[in-house]
Amino acid sequence: MAMTEPQIRLRAENLNIHYGTKHAIKDVSLDIPSNQVTAFIGPSGCGKSTFLRALNRMNDLIETAQTTGKVLFDETNVYDPGVDVVELRKRIGMIFQKSNPFPKSIYENVAYGPRIQGEGDKRKLDEIVERSLQQAALWGEVKDDLDKSGLALSGGQQQRLCIARALAVEPEVILMDEPASALDPIATAKIEELIFELKERYTIAIVTHNMQQAARVSDRTAFFYLGELIEYDETKRMFTAPSKKQTEDYVTGRFG
Amino acid sequence: MSRRSPILGFSFMTATGLASLVIVSAVVLVIVDIVTEGMHTLTWQFLTDEPREGMTAGGVFPAIIGTFYRVILMSIVGVPVGTITAIYLTEYASQQSVFARMIRFAVNTLAGVPAIVFGLFGLGFFVQFVGQNMDQVLTGGADLRWGQPNLLWASLTMALLTLPVVIVAVEEAIRTVPRELREASLALGATKWQTIWKVVLPNSMTGVLTGGILAVSRGAGEVAPILFTGAAYFLPHLPGSLSDQFMELGYHVYIMATQSPDVEATRGIQYATTLVLLVFTFSLNLVAVLLRYRIRKRLRT
Numbered sequence: 139m140a141m142t143e144p145q146i147r148l149r150a151e152n153l154n155i156h157y158g159t160k161h162a163i164k165d166v167s168l169d170i171p172s173n174q175v176t177a178f179i180g181p182s183g184c185g186k187s188t189f190l191r192a193l194n195r196m197n198d199l200i201e202t203a204q205t206t207g208k209v210l211f212d213e214t215n216v217y218d219p220g221v222d223v224v225e226l227r228k229r230i231g232m233i234f235q236k237s238n239p240f241p242k243s244i245y246e247n248v249a250y251g252p253r254i255q256g257e258g259d260k261r262k263l264d265e266i267v268e269r270s271l272q273q274a275a276l277w278g279e280v281k282d283d284l285d286k287s288g289l290a291l292s293g294g295q296q297q298r299l300c301i302a303r304a305l306a307v308e309p310e311v312i313l314m315d316e317p318a319s320a321l322d323p324i325a326t327a328k329i330e331e332l333i334f335e336l337k338e339r340y341t342i343a344i345v346t347h348n349m350q351q352a353a354r355v356s357d358r359t360a361f362f363y364l365g366e367l368i369e370y371d372e373t374k375r376m377f378t379a380p381s382k383k384q385t386e387d388y389v390t391g392r393f394g
Numbered sequence: 395m396s397r398r399s400p401i402l403g404f405s406f407m408t409a410t411g412l413a414s415l416v417i418v419s420a421v422v423l424v425i426v427d428i429v430t431e432g433m434h435t436l437t438w439q440f441l442t443d444e445p446r447e448g449m450t451a452g453g454v455f456p457a458i459i460g461t462f463y464r465v466i467l468m469s470i471v472g473v474p475v476g477t478i479t480a481i482y483l484t485e486y487a488s489q490q491s492v493f494a495r496m497i498r499f500a501v502n503t504l505a506g507v508p509a510i511v512f513g514l515f516g517l518g519f520f521v522q523f524v525g526q527n528m529d530q531v532l533t534g535g536a537d538l539r540w541g542q543p544n545l546l547w548a549s550l551t552m553a554l555l556t557l558p559v560v561i562v563a564v565e566e567a568i569r570t571v572p573r574e575l576r577e578a579s580l581a582l583g584a585t586k587w588q589t590i591w592k593v594v595l596p597n598s599m600t601g602v603l604t605g606g607i608l609a610v611s612r613g614a615g616e617v618a619p620i621l622f623t624g625a626a627y628f629l630p631h632l633p634g635s636l637s638d639q640f641m642e643l644g645y646h647v648y649i650m651a652t653q654s655p656d657v658e659a660t661r662g663i664q665y666a667t668t669l670v671l672l673v674f675t676f677s678l679n680l681v682a683v684l685l686r687y688r689i690r691k692r693l694r695t
Contacts, residue, residue, distance in 0.1 A: 196581065201488070228583030238574035240593060251582040254592065300578070307582055 144171035147311060147341040148193055148230075153207035155188055155197065162188045164365040165207070170311075175333060175342045177356035177373065179349060180388070184362040186345045187235075190313050193343065194230035195223050211311075228255070231309035235316040237296035239288030239303070244271075244280050247288045247299055251307035266306050274302035275332050294325025301332065312336065314344040318351065330355050349389055353377050361385045425672075432669035435662035441670070449628060449650065450659045454667050459632050460545075460625075460640030461614065461674060467549035467636075468556065468613050473606050475553070476560025477595075483561070484568045485590055505558035509618035516551030516623035517543070539637050546636035548624030555619050556609035563608055567601015568594060599689050607682040614675045617644040627653070643671040 148170040155163035163185045170176045170193075178186040188197065195216060197203040208215040216226055228251075239247050248267045249257075257263060267284070271277040276298040280291070288299050297317055304312060314333070318326040333342060333355045346352050352359050353373060360370040361384070369376065369385040380386045439453060446452030479497070487494035526541035533539070540546075571594050579589040595602075617625070626639035627649055633640040650664045651657065 194581065196577065199577070199580070224583050224585050227581055232577075232581035234574060234577060234581075236574055238572070238578045240575060240578065241597065250579070250592070251584075254582070254584045254588045303578075303582065 144174060146170070147172040147211070148343070149208075149210040150189070150193070151208040151210065153189070153192060153205070153209065155185075155192060155206075156204045157200070158202045162365050163192065166362075166367045168360055168367055168370055170341060170343055171358065172341050173337055173339075174357040175337050175344060175355050177352035177359045178343065178345045178362060179347070179352050179359060180362035180368075182347065185365040186360075186362045187315050189362065190315055190343060190345050191232075193311075193313055194227050194232055196227075196232065198223065228307050229309055230311040230313060231304035231307065233297070233300055233304055233312065233314040233317045235319055237293060237300050237320070239291070239296050239299050241287065241289055243285045244288050244291070244299060245284040248302050248306050250303060255307065270302040270306040271299075273305050273336070274298045275328065275335075276302055292325070294321050294328060297321060297325070297329060298332065301329075301336075305336075309340065311341045311343070314342065316345050316347060319347065326351070349377075349391075361388060363388070428665060428669050428672065431662070432665035432667075435666035436669055440663075440666055444630065445628060448655060450654070450656055450663075454641075454643065454646060454663075454670060456629055456632055457641040457643045457646040457667070458670065458674070461643045461671070463545060463633060463640060464549050464552065464620070464624075464642060465610055465614050465678065467545065468552040469606055469610060471550060472553035472556045472560055472609050472613075473602065476557050476605055476609075477564045477602055479557070480561045480564035480568060481590060481595075484565055485586070485594070501558050501561050504554070505562075509555060509616050510621075512551055512555045512619040513621050513623060515554075516547055516619060520547035520550055521623060542637075543622060543624040543639060544637045545624050545633050545640050548620040548640070551619045551623045552613045552616065555616065556613045559608040559612055560605035563605035564598060564601050567598035567604065570601075571597045600686050603682055603686040603689065607679055607686070610678050610682065611675060614678065615644060615671075617642070617648055620645060643667055643674065647671065 146169045150166055150168045153163055153166045154161070166189060178190060180186045191197045192205055193209055193211075193216075197205060205217060207217075209217060211226070211230070214221065240250060242250070245267055248270050249263045252263060252266050257266070268277060268281075271280065276295060279295060280286070280299075288296065291299060301312075301317075318329045321329065330351065333344065336342060337357075344352075344356065356373045358371065359373040359376040361368045361376065361380075361382075363384055369380055369382045371380070376385060377389050380389065386392075441453060441458065442455050443453030444456050445454065479501075483494060483497060487497070521541065521543055524540075525544075525547060526535075528540040529535055529537060575593050575597065576589055579593045580586070584592070620642060624639055625642045625645040629639060629641050647664055647667050650660045650667065654660045
C-alpha cells in the first residue's frame with residue numbers, strides 16, 4: 139500500500155469549552171489521523187485534558203462545562219442532539235491518569251464492559267478477557283490470578299488492567315489522559331511500548347506532560363497553551379524545528 | 395491570668411475528663427443495674443413463655459417475636475426506600491434544583507419530628523385513612539381488618555420515622571464512591587443506570603448497612619410510634635398476619651411499669667424485659683456491624 143495521507147478518524151472544528159466564566163478551550167480545530175498516536179502537550183491548565191475529554195463527551199459529567207463547535211467522528215458531530223453518548227463512549231474508550239480498576243477481580247474488571255453490553259456467554263467472556271489482557275501485555279503476569287482483586291496489582295499493572303478493560307469493548311479510538319504520570323520509569327516504559335503496539339489496531343490520542351514521552355510514542359503532536367492550540371504538526375518536526383517561538387520555548391524546557 | 399497559664403490548661407483537661415466520666419458512669423450504671431436486677435428473672439422459660447396470671451408471671455415470648463417482626467418489616471420497607479431516595483438525591487437531582495432542596499428540607503424536618511407525632515400520623519393516615527379505605531374496597535366495610543392498628547401500619551410508621559437516618563447514611567456512602575470509578579464505567583459505554591447499579595451501589599453497601607443499623611437502633615427502642623398503630627397490651631397468640639396486632643418489648647416495659655395491677659410484683663419482669671430489649675438491640679447491631687465488616691473486607695481485597 140502506498141503511503142498516502144492518513145485517514146482522519148476524529149476532527150475537531152472550532153471547538154470552544156467554557157467552565158462557567160472560564161474559557162478553557164478557545165476555538166480549537168484539529169484532525170486526529172487513523173492508526174496513529176497523537177499527543178497533546180502543554181503546561182498544566184492549558185486545556186489539553188479538557189480537549190481530550192471533549193472527544194468522547196466525558197465533559198458532560200461536569201455540570202458547568204459548556205461546549206460549542208463540532209467534533210466529527212465518522213462524519214457525525216458527536217455533539218448533535220441525536221447522538222447516543224453511551225454508544226459513542228463504547229467506540230471511543232478512555233484511560234485515565236489515575237488507574238481506576240473496579241474493586242472487583244481482574245477477570246470481572248475486564249469482563250465489565252462486555253457484560254454491560256449483554257454478553258453473558260461464559261466461554262465468550264473467557265475469550266474476551268484473555269485476548270484483552272494479552273493485547274494489554276498483562277496476560278502473562280496475571281493468567282493464574284484472574285480471581286485476585288484488581289486492586290492487588292502494582293500501579294503499572296493496574297494501568298494495563300485498565301487498558302485491557304477498555305480494549306475488551308473493542309473501541310476504535312483510545313483516549314489516554316496522562317496514563318503514565320503516576321508510574322515509575324519501568325512501568326512507564328511498558329505502557330509506552332504497549333501504546334506503540336496498540337496503534338496498529340487503534341487510533342490513539344494521548345495527553346502527556348512529559349515531553350520525552352510525547353517524542354517517543356507519538357506520530358503527531360499538538361501544543362496547547364492557555365486554551366489555544368498553538369501548533370500541531372508531525373512530532374519529529376515539533377521537537378526539532380517548530381514554527382512557533384512558544385512551541386520551541388516549551389519543548390526545549392524554557393518555560394512550563 | 396496569662397493566656398498560657400498551665401493552670402488553665404490543666405483545669406480544661408480535668409473538665410473534659412470529668413465530662414467524659416459522667417457519660418461513662420451513666421452507661422455503666424444503667425447496664426449494671428439492669429443486668430443485676432434482670433438476671434434473677436431471666437430464664438429460658440421467661441424467653442419462651444407467654445405472660446400469665448394477669449401478666450404478673452410467665453415470660454415475654456410474644457413480645458420478642460413482635461419486636462422482631464416489627465424491626466424486620468420496618469427495615470424491609472425503610473432501607474430500600476431510603477436508599478432509592480439517597481440515589482435520587484446524589485445521582486439524579488441537580489444539587490441546586492428546587493425539588494432536591496425540598497426533599498432535603500423534608501428529610502431534615504422529618505428527622506426532627508417527635509416520635510409521638512409519627513404515632514399520631516400513623517393512626518390518622520395508615521390506620522384510619524388507608525386501612526379503612528382498604529376495608530371499604532375489599533369487603534365493602536363489612537369487616538374491620540385493615541382499618542385498625544396492626545403490625546403492618548406500625549412497621550410502616552416506624553419505617554417513616556427511620557427514613558432520615560437511612561437517607562443520610564446512604565447519601566454519605568454514595569458520595570465517597572470515587573469519581574474515577576464512575577468515569578471508568580461511563581467511559582466503557584455503561585449507561586448511568588448501569589453505573590449506579592454495578593459500581594456505585596456495590597461500593598456503597600457499607601453505607602446502606604450503616605443506614606440499616608442506625609435505623610434499627612433508632613427504631614427498636616421507640617415505643618411512641620406504635621402506641622396507636624399496632625402494639626397490643628396483651629395477646630395470647632403470636633401475630634400470624636400483617637393485619638394482626640402484636641406485643642412489643644418496649645411497649646411491654648411501659649405497660650408493666652404503668653398499667654400493671656401490681657407494679658411491685660412485676661418489677662423483676664420489667665427488669666428482665668428491659669434486659670431482653672437491650673440484648674436484642676445490641677445483637678441486631680452486632681450482626682449488622684459484622685456484615686458491614688465482611689463486605690468492607692471483600693471490597694478491599
